[in-house]
Amino acid sequence: MPFFAITLLAALQSIPSELYEAAEIDGATAWQGFTKITLPFLAPMIAITVMLRTIWIANFADLIFIMTGGGPANSTQILSTYIFTTAFKKLDFGYASTLAVALLFLLFVYAVVLLALRRRFVRL
Secondary structure (H helix, E strand, O other), rough: HHHHHHHHHOOOOOOOOOHHHHHHOOOOOOHHHHHHHHHHHHHHHHHHHHHHHHHHOOOOOOHHHHHHOOHHOOOOOOOHHHHHHHHHOOOOOHHHHHHHHHHHHHHHHHHHHHHHHHHHHHOO
């Protein structure tokens, strides 16, 4: 959480104050200033932080495995904990490696799509 707060704070501080002054002179309300100035400038950073958080959560196996071990009837099992369980409890390293490569591919596709959307919206 602190990483994202600092990242978004840095993005907020990089917005030129002259834009807000010009909007205020033109008669823009605070809501219009937020939606027309602040949000468009923050959108690229929000997209990057959402992508990073999604990737970090997808690889977030240690705490889940330590606290619940997959939970009752695998109710708290996510793909990364399933990969860990398959590799080190069932000793099926080949299948676990295949799952890990599939997870890598899914996260890569997700990152490419999110960055393409970000690039598209930044141009508009």
